[in-house]
Amino acid sequence: MPQLDFSLWPPQLIWLAITFTALYFIMARVALPRIAGVIEHRRDRIANDLDRAQEFRDKSEQARADYETALKEARGQAHSIAQETRDRLASLTERQHAMSEAALANKIEEAEASIAATKAQVLSRLDEIAVETAGQVVESLIGKAAKAAQIKKAVSEAITAQGGGAAND
Known part of the structure; x- marks a missing residue:
């Protein structure tokens, strides 16, 4: 094989230089720019995906904050409605209690008057x-x-x- 004949080494060095130069130019002009483009494209896509993920995260945080605010307002309204209902029921109960006491007081007065009349009649x-x-x-x-x-x-x-x-x- 002539490639392995080391007695003719200067032409082998020339072909080695020509091959490496050709490979260098092919790699530098064609393969490496394509690889760099792919890497740059992937880097841009990753950065874009990270930006979108951050936007979605910010939106979800805002939605969560809005939800918590709405929930807090709803709890406050529910508390005020419950307090208003308790106050109204307490007022109604108090009013009915007062009316019942007045009715009982009238009945007691009538009973006392009847007892006094009966007692006076019996004593007379x-x-x-x-x-x-x-x-x-x-x-x-x-x-x-x-x-x-x-x-x-x-x-x-x-x-x-x-x-x-x-x-x-």
Whole structure:
């Protein structure tokens, strides 16, 4: 093989120089610019993707902040509505309680008046009832009716001795 014949080495050096020069120019003019273009294109695309990702991140952060603001406002409104409802219910309950108390107070006054009237009626008839009862007791004990004047006098003395009867409420 002539390529491996080292006795003719000067032409091999010339061909080596020609081949390396040709390879250098092909690489420098064709392959390396294409590779540099591809690398530059990838670098631009990566930078563009990173910029878009940052934009999306900023938008999502803004949307999150808007959401939190809206949520905070909604909570505030819900709290104020709940407080307003509690106040309204408390006012209504208080008003109904006052009305119930007034109605109960009126019923109590009516009952007290009725009791006082009944008590006055009973106390006014107490002497009369005592006289009738004493007359019946005397009649059942002795078998004979006693005089009304004597029974009335005895009942009056007994009531006076105990503290006044109808006059003592």
